[in-house]
Amino acid sequence: MNFNNLDCNVKYDEPLKNHTTFKIGGNCKILVEPKSVDNIIEILKICKNNNLNFFIIGNGSNLLVSDNGYDGVIIKLKENFSNIYLNDGYVVSQSGATLSEVFKFSMNNSLTGFEFASGIPGTIGGAVYMNAGAYGGEMKDVVSEVEVLDIDTLEQIVLKSENLHFDYRKSIVQERNYIITKVKLKLSVGDINEIRAVYLDLKEKRNSKQPLEFGSAGSTFKRPEGNFASKLIEDSGLKGYSVNDAMVSKKHSGFIVNVGNATCSDVLKLVDYVKKTVYEKYNVKLEMEVKILGE
Ligand SMILES: Cc1cc2nc3c(=O)[nH]c(=O)nc-3n(C[C@H](O)[C@H](O)[C@H](O)COP(=O)(O)OP(=O)(O)OC[C@H]3O[C@@H](n4cnc5c(N)ncnc54)[C@H](O)[C@@H]3O)c2cc1C
Structure with missing residues (x-):
């Protein structure tokens, strides 16, 4: 296995919490930041020849990574692959x-x-x-x-x-x-x-409604048909409910936020609790929008 011959950034034993907006996740074996499609092809060939798992990430803004990290190669496209x-x-x-x-x-x-x-x-x-x-x-x-x-x-x-x-x-x-x-x-x-006026208006809306001061992966759950996850969660009395540093945001109940050093396990326990409570109260099954990586 030789990633060092590649003409791109390669990091070993890299903490994935530094590459997700949730700021959660253990280490991956290798993280590579390709610059070109040829680079990506070379990386995939090395992975295949060495039986290494691999996973693509962009900015890690819709990802919850396991506390055990990822036993394989993360191919990160944000940074160098952005013309x-x-x-x-x-x-x-x-x-x-x-x-x-x-x-x-x-x-x-x-x-x-x-x-x-x-x-x-x-x-x-x-x-x-x-x-x-x-x-x-x-x-x-x-x-x-x-x-x-x-x-x-x-x-x-x-x-x-x-x-x-x-x-x-x-x-x-x-x-x-x-x-x-x-x-x-x-x-x-x-x-x-x-165009600028619309952008500034939407920016203001986002800043006032979303808990951007904390790590998160955006809306934790998909919108259930005919309803809103945030409303169901809030009406279930779960606003501000927490498991250690994982909390249902006080600003927007649709977001689970990391208010300090939340782990993946804290978030998953909170997700299970929210799902169970909403199901018991409203008979609605919430489905996660956020993707989970690792075991
Ligand atoms: C504060 C906040 C606000 C948000 N607001 C919104 C919102 O308003 N609307 C919304 O839809 N989402 C929102 N999100 C969620 C997220 O930003 C989006 O889902 C975004 O599109 C994910 O892009 P990413 O590059 O971060 O993907 P990642 O989180 O890095 O990856 C997500 C999935 O996409 C796959 N993937 C990424 N890049 C590629 C690629 N090039 N080829 C193949 N697969 C790929 C990954 O393998 C993974 O399965 C929000 C998130 C946060 C933290």
């Missing part, structure tokens, strides 16, 4: 660019339609994977096509928006062995001042 450019009127971005970077690039080119995503703290690859959305917009509205790397064949494939099977917090990538490498967005020409 953004204009091509024939489309905004094209490598998948590790953050939504905020892509939004700022779009705004500076007077392109409108991406304001909804400006405050979501993920990468554009993670956002396609999750069909991330906010304030009435979602990735499905703006993605024109996506380039993926097939992990099994190492081929690059272009998928049109209609073939991504976007649904609420879902895309086909969740069911396939694909790594999203590039995203092409179809935005409209707009007025930079109006």
